[in-house]
Amino acid sequence: xxxxxxxxxxQILAAGRxxxxxxxxxxxxxxxxxxxQDLGLGLRLIHYSNxxxxxxxxxxxxxxxxxxxxxDDFPLTLASAVPSQTSVYFCASSVxxxxxxxLFFGEGSRLTVL
Amino acid sequence: xxxxxxxxxxxxxxxxxxxxNCTYQTSGFNGLFWYQQHxxxxxxxxxxxxxDGLEEKGRFSSFLSRSKGYSYLLxxxxxxxxSASYLCAVMDSNYQLIWGAGxxxxxxx
Numbered sequence: 337x338x339x340x341x342x343x344x345x346x347q348i349l350a351a352g353r354x355x356x357x358x359x360x361x362x363x364x365x366x367x368x369x370x371x372x373q374d375l376g377l378g379l380r381l382i383h384y385s386n387x388x389x390x391x392x393x394x395x396x397x398x399x400x401x402x403x404x405x406x407x408d409d410f411p412l413t414l415a416s417a418v419p420s421q422t423s424v425y426f427c428a429s430s431v432x433x434x435x436x437x438x439l440f441f442g443e444g445s446r447l448t449v450l
Numbered sequence: 451x452x453x454x455x456x457x458x459x460x461x462x463x464x465x466x467x468x469x470x471n472c473t474y475q476t477s478g479f480n481g482l483f484w485y486q487q488h489x490x491x492x493x494x495x496x497x498x499x500x501x502d503g504l505e506e507k508g509r510f511s512s513f514l515s516r517s518k519g520y521s522y523l524l525x526x527x528x529x530x531x532x533s534a535s536y537l538c539a540v541m542d543s544n545y546q547l548i549w550g551a552g553x554x555x556x557x558x559x
Contacts, residue, residue, distance in 0.1 A: 378549030
């Protein structure tokens with residue numbers, strides 16, 4: 337693994353189903369993030385984690401949950417998917433402190449909820 | 451509320467120079483960032499400004515005026531591979547990044 341890896345890269349999902357997007361990084365970054373990106377809108381923060389064992393809510397957390405059991409992994413779960421959650425999801429990581437704005441992104445997970 | 455404004459789309463010619471503007475209104479300021487995102491790919495970091503002035507990095511330069519809430523990204527000697535979206539983001543007082551919607555740059559031969 338080099339950098340940050342997301343899985344799956346693409347998924348079609350029936351409404352009401354549960355879905356977990358996986359994210360793993362090997363850079364030993366303290367901070368990790370989940371964003372969604374929709375056409376015409378900026379990246380919107382769903383949840384974040386400043387360090388292993390802690391998580392926080394971003395701008396659009398409803399319908400999503402995260403966990404950070406260790407430094408490397410930061411899965412995002414949709415408990416019961418709805419069509420408005422159709423989007424491209426990006427996981428990202430960064431070091432802490434003054435370099436926290438330099439994010440390293442995964443390749444994205446394109447999710448379609450029908 | 452917090453707001454980042456940048457043009458939706460710009461067109462420029464290969465070999466020319468283009469300036470992409472970004473204005474912001476945020477709760478506090480801890481730096482401004484520019485990212486490049488090719489279609490279907492992840493954003494990648496380009497530049498960081500925290501003090502007023504110009505930061506140059508090869509063909510790309512980024513300028514910041516904190517008093518005006520304004521930044522620009524300057525791309526010189528444009529190449530076809532520069533066709534991408536350019537995202538402006540500001541780190542607010544809570545050290546959270548606030549993102550603009552991005553500027554799609556189209557390069558024509």
